[in-house]
Amino acid sequence: MDLIDDPQPGENAPEFTVSEISGAVKKTIEGAFGRVRVRGEVGRVMLARSGHLYFDVKDDRSVIAAVSWKGQVSRLSIMPEEGMEVIVSGKITTFGNQSKYQINVDDVVVAGEGALMAMLEKRKKALAAEGLFAPERKKKIPYLPEVIGVVTSPSGAVIRDILHRLRDRFPRKVLIWPVAVQGDACAPQVAAAIEGFNRMTPGGALPRPDLLIVARGGGSIEDLWGFNEESVARAVAASDIPLISAVGHETDTTLIDFVSDLRAPTPTAAAEHAVPVRLELLAWTEEQGTRLTRALEQGVNQRSQRLRDLSRALPRADSLLDGPRQRLDTAGLKLPVALTQMTQARRVKLSEASAGLRPRALTARLAPLRDRLNMATTRLGPGLSRGTAQHRRDLDRLVARLDAGRIAQANQQRNQALQDASARLDNAYLSAVSRQKDRLAALERMRQTLGYTETLKRGYAVVRGDGDVVTTQVAASKASALEIEFADGRLTLDGSASAPVTTAPTAKPVRKAKPKKDAPDQGSLF
Structure with a gap:
């Protein structure tokens, strides 16, 4: 226009x-x-x-x-x-x-860098005011994680350093989430990787990591600026999985270091914080096992000694019956005298009571009763004696059964010990016989190996002339008959020996090279 x-x-x-x-x-x-x-x-x-x-x-x-x-x-x-x-x-x-x-x-x-640092300081204050840097919200790093997730570049030296250190200390499964570690795509990719690891299902086909490591090598503040973005810091704060930050060198500090659960000065140090040393764990476990065994042995010895001390303070079984037996004997001796005294006292009282009853009828009625009482008194003495003797015999039989039970128990213990010793002796005899059989079989195999019969199986033969072994052609020509022994039998020849036949040496079988065993593999870390 x-x-x-x-x-x-x-x-x-x-x-x-x-x-x-x-x-x-x-x-x-x-x-x-x-x-x-x-x-x-x-x-x-x-x-x-x-x-x-x-x-x-x-x-x-x-x-x-x-x-x-x-x-x-x-x-x-x-x-x-x-x-x-x-x-x-x-x-x-x-x-x-x-x-x-x-x-x-x-x-x-x-x-300029000054403006970057001012902006970083402003973000740091804002996130600190929200409580994202508070120590109480930081999660504990697992002692021995099964799966470790690493957020870093797959082509840099950082991932190789981490894998090498994990392999040296304690090999673990490693899942790598490749991201850009600088530039415009760094912050969104790192935040997405952290959120992606947290969305994994525990125990699924691709297991959810127990620990995350966000790592990058050193660089300028502009190169590391992606880890100062607020989106990355908030993704780390929202992570349910414990996270170790290893961005830059020891002197480099980024915003992710303040929000993470643990800050490592280098990626290699992050791997060292992630897993312990396997050999140190094995040594510690062995030491604890030794201490446990020693403590158990000491406890058993102390309780055994205490049991022995207590057993010495207990009385013998037969001594427990000495007092009751003596009291029974004393009571048995006093019983006839006491019964006699009681009968005489009752007779005196009866006489005193009947002294005032003079009528003849009463006397006549009391006479039979007095006779019966006298007869009962006469029979009571021997009956009491027999009862006391019976009680004493019962007590003796009880003591005898107690002694017999104790002797039977002791005999049973001796028989059990004899059976155990006999079983051990039988086992030792069978073991010795088995060893001798194995030794005799080994000697027999050695004898057969060193004998000439094994040599015959390899294609050789033994020539005998007139009963003697022939080793030269001259001796063979002088013999009237030759006998050749092979591995499967003997052959007799008559007449003179023919010209010697030169036999080519048997070629040794070529041994197949044994396949080299592969070095033990720690398993794939991916």
Whole structure:
């Protein structure tokens, strides 16, 4: 469109529409500047519901409006924050609806290391205020994890160092989630890897790791900036799996180090924190087993000694009956005298009571009763004596049965010990006979191996002439008959010996090379 029209009659200047002026200005500005890079401080920042990002870039005297469309926001390496010093790249354009110009930004970088450190410090304070760095929220690292998940680049030296250290200390299963460790894709990939490991099902086809290691080698602050992103820090804080951060060298510090459950100075140190040394565990286990055995032996010995001490304080079984037996004998001796005295006392009382009864009828009635009483008294003495003797005999039989039971128990114990000794003697005899049989069989095999019969099986023969072994042709020619012994029998020949036949030596069988045993494999770490 040509904006310079001929002036109308009676007018000094041409007439334009608002859209024509706005389009001309837009065309002029975009044609004059094109793509530019602008350095300044980020002012007001607003993320609209549509996904577009609006912010200001200013210095001490001027302000330029900046906009990043929704598709450009997701590709920005750094999200601009208010107060951050940045360098934005984009195209100068205009917004006709508000009669202003602006920059369409498609890239944002931090201007200088000082600005990066200031932004890092600001993020650190914000996350610390939320409690993400609190020691009480950190999880305990498992002592011996079955599966270890590693988030790192699969092509760098870091993963090789970790696998080598794990193989030396205690081989474990390792799952590697490959990610970019620097650049724009670093932060989203690392956060996605941590969340992906946490979504795995424990005990599934691909087991969920018991421990995570996020590792990267050393580099500048710009190279490590992906691990300072807030999305990575929040993914680490939300992880249910304990996590060790090993980003950079010992002097490098990133935001993930404060949120992780354990910070390792190097990737190799992370592997050392992840698993113990297997040989040290074996040595410790053996030592504990030795201590346990020694403690058990000491406890058994102490209890055995205490049992022996207590058994010496107990009385013998037969001594327990000495007192009751003596009391029974004493009571048996006193019983006849006591009965006699009691009978005499009752007779005296009866005489006193009957002294006043003089009538003859009463005397006649009492006479039979007195006779019966005298007879009963006469019989009572021998009966009591017999009862006492019977009780004494019962007591003697009880003591005899007790002694017999004790003797039978002792005999049973001796018989059991004799049977045990006989069984051990039989086992020892059978073992000795078996050893002698094995030794005799070995000697027999050696005798057969050293004898000439084994040599005959390899194709040789023994020649005898007139009963003697023939070793030369001259001796064979003098013999009247020859007898040749082979492995499977003997052959007799008559007549003179023929010319010797030279036999080619038998070629030794070629031994097959034994396959070399493969070195013991620790198993795949993947």
